[in-house]
Structures are given as C-alpha cells and as structure tokens.
Amino acid sequence: QSVLTQPPSVSAAPxxxxxxxxxxxxxxxxxxxxxxYRQVPGTAPKLLMYDNNxxxxxxxxxxxxxxxxxSATLGITGLQTGDEADYYxxxxxxxxxxxxxxxxxxxxxx
Amino acid sequence: xxxxxxxPGLVKPSETLSLTCGVSGFTLKGGYYWGxxxxxxxxxxxxxxxxxxxxxxxxxxxxxxxxxxxxxxxKNQFSLNLxxxxxxxxxxxxxxxxxxxxxxxxxxxxFDYWGPGTLVTVSS
Numbered sequence: 001q002s003v004l005t006q007p008p009s010v011s012a013a014p015x016x017x018x019x020x021x022x023x024x025x026x027x028x029x030x031x032x033x034x035x036x037y038r039q040v041p042g043t044a045p046k047l048l049m050y051d052n053n054x055x056x057x058x059x060x061x062x063x064x065x066x067x068x069x070x071s072a073t074l075g076i077t078g079l080q081t082g083d084e085a086d087y088y089x090x091x092x093x094x095x096x097x098x099x100x101x102x103x104x105x106x107x108x109x110x
Numbered sequence: 111x112x113x114x115x116x117x118p119g120l121v122k123p124s125e126t127l128s129l130t131c132g133v134s135g136f137t138l139k140g141g142y143y144w145g146x147x148x149x150x151x152x153x154x155x156x157x158x159x160x161x162x163x164x165x166x167x168x169x170x171x172x173x174x175x176x177x178x179x180x181x182x183x184x185k186n187q188f189s190l191n192l193x194x195x196x197x198x199x200x201x202x203x204x205x206x207x208x209x210x211x212x213x214x215x216x217x218x219x220x221f222d223y224w225g226p227g228t229l230v231t232v233s234s
Contacts, residue, residue, distance in 0.1 A: 097168065099170075
C-alpha cells in the first residue's frame with residue numbers, strides 16, 4: 001500500500017485533457033516538492049515534472065503540474081495515443097525520512 | 111549522463127543480491143545522490159535507497175535491515191547489496207541520478223537520469 005494515492009487508471013479521447021491526482025499527507029506532499037514520471041511498459045521511467053510544476057528540457061507544455069495542500073495533480077492536454085503509459089508521482093516523506101512513490105496510474109487514450 | 115546496471119540475473123533464496131551501476135558523463139562527486147529503485151513484475155516502482163559520494167545514505171525503512179548501498183568514486187560507480195532475498199525481491203532494478211536536498215524545507219528531490227534496468231530473479 002503506497003503512501004501516495006493515485007487512481008489506478010484514467011482514460012480520455014485523443015485531443016482531450018486528462019488529470020491524474022496524487023494524494024498524500026502533511027508530512028509528504030504537504031511540505032515537500034513533488035515530481036512526476038512517465039513509464040512506457042518495458043522501458044525505464046522518465047522524469048516528466050519536478051519541483052511541483054517545472055518541466056525538464058524536451059517535455060512539451062501540454063504537460064503541467066500543480067500542488068495544493070496535501071495533493072498534487074498532473075495535467076495533460078491535447079492527448080495523443082503516444083501518451084499512453086504509466087504515470088507515477090514521487091515526493092519525500094518527512095515522517096518516514098524516505099522517498100515515497102505513488103502506486104501509479106495507467107493512462108489509456110481511447 | 112548515462113547509467114548502466116550490471117550483475118547476476120538469478121539469485122538463490124536467502125543469498126545476497128549484488129548489483130553495480132556504472133556512471134558515465136558525470137562524476138559521482140557532482141552534487142547529486144545516486145539511487146536504486148525497483149519494480150516487481152507487473153507492479154509499481156519502489157525506492158530502495160540513495161547515496162551521496164561522501165557515503166551519506168538514505169534507505170527505505172522497511173528494507174533498511176537488508177540493504178547496503180556503497181559508492182566507489184575511483185570507478186565512478188555505486189553498488190547495491192540486498193541480503194536474505196526471497197521471491198518477493200524479484201524485480202527489475204533501476205539505478206538513477208537523484209537530486210536530493212533534505213536540508214531544505216520543502217525537501218527538494220527528483221530522479222533525472224535512469225539506467226535501462228536489469229531483471230533479477232530470485233529462485234532456486
């Protein structure tokens with residue numbers, strides 16, 4: 001059972017917008033930065049967002065991140081079939097003194 | 111920056127799993143932590159631990175009693191030892207560069223470069 005809670009799956013049609021939520025606590029998301037990763041099955045995860053809402057070089061602005069209180073959200077607009085992947089949120093837990101991962105969300109572009 | 115995991119793909123139960131991550135294009139002394147993350151087949155990602163070149167380490171609490179991460183700056187590589195393995199330790203093991211600033215509030219951290227991963231199976 002993950003310290004961070006994500007929906008197991010989300011889906012939307014091509015061109016539409018989708019959001020993926022990540023719920024934590026005051027000792028995790030509430031007081032630390034969040035990062036997001038995308039993983040195509042069979043490949044290594046890739047950094048998608050860091051410091052809650054910053055995109056690494058090469059990540060298009062269709063991807064956005066936000067944080068409010070003890071939850072974080074990844075947004076993807078203009079969905080493409082190539083966006084199908086598993087998405088993970090990550091932060092630091094000040095109570096556990098540990099990195100914590102969300103359980104992952106499978107995005108399906110219908 | 112490139113990372114590459116190496117080590118046995120098969121480990122017997124109760125033995126120690128040992129992996130090494132070779133780093134090229136960046137020095138281990140460059141101000142980052144270096145981490146290990148694993149993924150059991152069909153499941154999510156799990157952080158194991160991270161190390162700084164000064165040998166400062168952070169481990170996942172539930173694995174701390176079995177995990178040792180070490181660093182060899184002369185070879186620009188770091189290693190993972192996981193003792194007393196069981197079938198539950200079967201996973202793809204990834205190494206990654208880990209920016210981690212725990213002295214800050216909020217704590218800042220992310221994994222920006224990853225190795226391709228290596229599958230380790232625990233079986234007799």
